[in-house]
Amino acid sequence: MRTHYCTDVTEKNIDEIVTVAGWVNSRRDHGGIIFIDLRDRGGLVQLVCDPADNKDAWEVADSVRDEFVLIATGKVRARGEGLENPNLVTGKIEIVVDNLVIENRSKPMPFELGDEKVNEEIRLRNRFLELRTEKSYEIFKLRSTANIAVRNCLNELGFLDVETPILTKSTPEGARDYLVPSRVHPGEFYALPQSPQLFKQLLMVSGFDKYFQIAKCFRDEDLRADRQPEFTQIDVEMSFCNQEDVIKVAEKLIHDTFKACGKDVPTTFPRITYKDAMEKYGSDKPDMRFDMAMVDVIDIFANSTNEIFADIAKDTKNNRIKALRCPNGDNIFSKRQMKGFEDYVRKFGAKGLGYFQMKEDGLKGPLTKFFEDADLEAIVKSTELEVGDVVFFGAGEKKTVCDYMGRFRLYLAEQMEIIPADTYEFVWVVDFPMFEIEDGKTKALHHPFTMPNLEKCDLNNVEDLEDIESIAYDIVLNGTELGGGSIRIHKEEVQEKVFELMGISNEEANEKFGFLLEALRYGAPSHGGFALGFDRLIMLLAGTDSIRDVIAFPKTQRAQCLLTQAPSAVDNEQLKELSLRIRKTEV
Template identity: 70%
Template sequence: MRTHYCTDLNEENVGQEVVLTGWANSYRDHGGIIFIDLRDKTGLIQLTCDPEDSLDAHRVADGVRDEYVLIAKGVVRLRGEGLTNPKLKTGAIEIIVKELKIENKSAATPFVIGDSSVGEETRLKYRYLELRDPSMYETFRLRSKAAIAARNTLDANGFLEVETPILTKSTPEGARDYLVPSRVHSGEFYALPQSPQLFKQLLMVGGFDRYFQIAKCFRDEDLRADRQPEFTQIDVEMSFCDQEDVIKVAEDLLQAMFKACNIEVNTPFNRITYNDAMELYGSDKPDMRYDLKMVDVIDIFERCDNEIFTKIAKKPHTNRIKALKVPGADLVFSKREMKGFEDFVREFGAGGLGYFQMKEDGLKGPLTKFFGEDDINLIIARTELQVGDVIFFGAGDKKTVWDYMGRLRNYIAEHEKMNLADPDAYEFVWVVDFPMFEIEDGRVKALHHPFTQPKDTDKDDIEDIESIAYDIVLNGTELGGGSIRIHKQDVQEEVFKLLGIDEEEAAEKFGFLLDALKFGAPPHGGFALGFDRIMMLISKKSSIRDVIAFPKTQRASCVLTKAPSAVDNNQLRDLHIRLRDKPLK
């Protein structure tokens, strides 16, 4: 039907007869000559409909309106001196239309294609219209290229693509499951997989050696910019490997995906331990594009004359007092703005936020009166203060201090007066040596998942047990991670015991995995990468909703199809379900 896409044409095609198809992006009548910007997936080109060239084409053009579907036949011509449009890839040429056909008309659209000011609810309700924007097509072209590169790279490294079940068993760890009622088994439910974790381990037991899958996963959790109820991950598992083997595969994979999107990244990536990430950056996904580090000053504060600080400082195992130096902050931030930083951290559990300013005549600030001259000099030396710098102090229990000081670090770095994060930089970092367990509300939980291999379980404090786990972080966003798995039944049972899962519960919920480990399970490990998050960063979008063709809103609804929706009583009856406020008839 067409001979070319719009932006395939250039000055070399002048004089050629072509047939183009697409949508009318705009329409202009200039004294009897009608100009139409024709748009297809590649971009725009100008159609010129002059009655001297074709009365019939001009008559048809007079009836064209925005978003009409057109088929145009004509000859490529240079626009001429002074008439070019440098904003368009095809701005040096135009099509002199000989034949024009309105293939289909369009109702008035609720927004102009490409208008980024339109509210998200409207854009998602008419997502198929938003997708007409060539910039959207470019996003999904990159996504396709990255997916193909991932498959090709893993295939070249001996990995086999295997699909795992979507209807599976609900397990107690992680986020809430999406449940699917069974019509055949009254009162019983399938769960949609949060990840293919158990199945990929079973594939290793089955001797497949190297597996991958670009898998759909589902989690019923509170949403934000980098979360969706259904998302895509690149899932990889391999046998007879150690952490270094797995990391090498992951780095090769990421390098190939970014290269397919015309971004060169260098390997190997930097590494940092979980403990250093928390102590220095207050986050297990630190943004390494800027060098703002927290410094431990709890020993200095233990000697100060402020009882609040000294009380905190007497428990260095569970508490922290951290200093965050911000170079040049005293020269750009007002006292009101620095008071705003305190209001910010209070939202995340901080009792307050102290700060010192480094002036020409020394350290200034309301807290200096609590310190002797030697300790003032020690603070200056330890934090390497220069004139114009500010140091902010956070004090309290370590997890709370890590959290709000880490958030403050990012908040200040991204402030319009600082702009420390280079938008064109790609700073990868592996976070390794994660704790195996964490305690929440008095309950022991697996920090990653209960199938992670611990380094050893012989520690006095359960939170000191480390695991062979690793996360990959890019510009402060966790792309994914993985671990070496437990492949021996006795170790898995010991971990279940530490998690408070007794033999009966373990057998009920994970019996099939425990059974499999009896039959010569090989050492194995792997990783999973959030494909949507990767594409969000590659295409420089602010939300993964922008890189998913038909995403859900932050309330986990689809405004396009109006899902979720009510179903009729016959369907509920077949599934043996009765709604509390809607009895079956």
């Protein structure tokens, strides 16, 4: 049908007859001669329809409008002197059309392609149109390149691509399951997988040694810019390995994928413990593109004559007083702005926010009266203050303080515009706690199949469950959790003990995970792995702010597809076949 893509037509084709096809990007009538910019996946080429050359083709061109689909045949010629377009690959030539076919017409567009100001709801409702833009095409070209690079890398390392079930058993994995009712088993349900976690462990028990899958996962959870109800992850598992083996594979995979996408990143990444990440950056996914680490000054504030600070400083296990140095902040922010920062941190549980300004003659601020000169000097030394700096303080319960001061760190960096663009800063967060306690319930921080670090603890003699470390690791890129994994429990007695510590009875464990526990009784190898969020990876590679930009047909933050109007009601006959009935609730 066509001999060339639009951007394949160059000066080398001058005087040749070519056929191109695509969409009308724009149409211009210059004194009876019609110029059409035709667009396909590669870009634009200019068509010229002159009645003096071919009246039939000109008459067709006269009826053409934006986004019509055309097939054009004509001779390539050089553009006239001074008429070249240096912004186009095809800017030195044009095609003089002698045959023009309208393959299809287009309704008037609901929005101008590429207009970033268009409401997202309108764009998602017409997603098939938004995907016509060069930006969208480049994103999905990048995604395809990354997909192929992942497969090539893991194939080279001897991993086997295995598909695991989409219809599976509902198991507690942190988020709500999407349930699928069974027609042939009335009253019973499948669940869509939150991850292939259990199946990839079963594949290790099966002796497959190295598994991977670019897997679809489903989680019914509250959404935000980097979450979707259905998403894609690179899932990897391997046998007879330790943490170093797994991290080595993950680093090679990431390096090779970025390289294939034209990005240069290191072959190994730095590491930080979970404890240090929380204490210094207030987050288990610290953004390492800039410094501004928090410093704990609770021992200095213990000497304060302020009763609130002194009382908080009595409990160094459960409380924290964090200092955050803001370089040159005294010259950047006014006193009014600095006082206004308190409103920001209060949104995240802070009861207040103190600060000192570093002047030529020492620290100044309303809090100085509560400290001796020696303590003020200790603050300057511990936070490495220089003249012109400001240091902010948060005090209170450990988790709350670390959280809001970590958020405040990012907020300040954004306000100061010190976060570098086009930079990729990776960091491994390691030595995660095995458990966290919420509302009196013990939960696995990663998942209950994560191996505790048995070299550092005795599961039969534990004083504080939150002190148990796991062999788990997350990879973070520019403050976004790209993925993570762990060494898995492969011994039945260890798995049973973990369930016991979580308050899961043998009956409950067998009901929910019986098939895995049974498999562990048949010679399970030591194994571990990781998963990377493929959509998040592409989002960061493409430099876009929303995961919806890198998914062909995404859902909204309310988990709706505006294009297809899903989810939608079904008729009563379908419900009857599934033994379901809709119960109306009063609002």
